[in-house]
Amino acid sequence: MQVTYRLPDCENHILLTFVNISDSLVTCNSGSTDLNQPNHLMTILSFTLILLCGAFTAGLLGSLTGLGGGVVIIPLLTLVFHVDIRYAIGTALVASIATSSGSASAYVKEGITNIRLGMFLEIATTTGAVVGALIAVYMPTNVVAIIFGLVLIFSSLMSFRKKMEVPAGEQKSKLAAQLRLNSSYPTADGVVNYEVHHVPGGYFMMTFAGIMSGLLGIGSGALKVLAMDNIMRIPFKVSTTTSNFMIGVTAAASAVVYLQRGYIAPGLCMPVVLGVLAGAFAGSKLLTRANVKWLRIVFSVVIGGLALQMIYNGITGKL
Template sequence: MDLTIFQISLLMIFGIFIGIIGSVLGVGGGIFIVPFLLLVFKLPIKSAIAVSLVSIIATSSSVASTNVEKGLANVRLGVFLEIATAAGSIAGSLLMLKIPSDFLQIFFAFMLIPSALSMYIKAKKPSMEEIPLDSDEDFSFSYYDSSLKRQVRYKPKKTKIAFLFSAIAGMLSGLLGIGGGIIVVPVMNIICGIPMKVATSTSNFMLGLTGCVSAIILFKNGYVVENIAVFLIIGVIVGGIIGMKFLSRAKNSTVQIIFSILMMGISIEMIWRTFSR
């Protein structure tokens, strides 16, 4: 489709917003991109999802290498949880045809509320166990926190429980067509007890892995609208750079509060959308 200068500008500005949100909160931005493309550009749902996936991969790619280099992304933990998330996503896609979508949206929305409250309360009382750097714990790691101006050492807890919840996150992602980051980030922060900045950075790393296969399939079937995707991605990359600068300087508690507000907003929006039909 042919784009006007206004539409190109709109795509890039929206992409910057998504890039900032995605890089800071580790949610990818699909929950915003798909409705935006459906309402503003009138794309078919499959094309909107395809462009969204490509944009999410761009968000992940633009920040993942920096996050890994700085130690913000815990690659070992991310790969471990991604196995469960991917398997759950496949199961969710298969179950989608058999379970009423309204029931799922209400269930998911009410599940987000206690998670949001828990994260908000935790942000007010931050507590992080520090461990020696030479610890032989499988997923133990450290990173330099610019806001604290020191090295932060942490040990993820209850990783087996987190693995189970990641499978559930993947299943809900497949059922509802949203990115798993909105669930995986609270799992890593609340259950594993890892710093919020590590949780969002690791989620961004995982989102890139999750989206690749689906994006390739949709691209091969011609669902990706290239000119829309290109300008959206340009904005996403710029936003990702801006978001990374904010993330490196922000306190973990600040990111937790922003994320909890986002979760609460999404849950309210999903409840309203379901009951207003």
């Protein structure tokens, strides 16, 4: 009872904050001293509760739109709560492990996930993630913010892309056969067989996705899906679930580095992990009833706005 009573209020708060962000974006003027003030008035208790609501909303929207909750955690923490981007990265990594493992458990059971393909490509993403986490030490935080903004814009644009039909009769990949990557998945019309193409190209793109994941603390699901859909020509449903299956391992590879570096703050992880998980769970229950199309547009526009704000703050050196 308590939770349902409290939530609408908080969502309004978050929405208002988003409006504030776009306001300051339009005027291109967000005085940092002015923005920093709420922090000094807030206690840890209220900070935690508001963050919990924010993370719940992020998890809910992320799961409903398929964009993942992790993408908005970093802008939420840095732009709204004025958390240092390094703490934000550590927190977002942990949140993406939680959501990925939570939903992967369902997909693996349904047999849609291509476990061999996921395992093979995890070599690429984990090596990339370790490299990314290493680069992160030497990279100035404002450059990280700018790269993050660009990846964020790319991710939101990706969600508008049409799902392609896989063209038949393409050149067969010998490597895919040797690695036993070709597989099948259950649909309403029975089992569908598919073949994997362009293995080296996909592997290369996955390494890049891994680097981004390690550097920015995100699952970089959009990049993974791009590698599997556009390059390896895998059916959409298989690529999204397999990408989701891989996100946890990729994030874990860089999370162990970040944990030792002190980027992972329990006071932030607690509300974010619990909020995002609860939101994602609620989203999966709502999914069949909600009209997702306009929601996805709204969420993508919000993400685009946040991304521009991150880039702007990165260029002006505020992050």
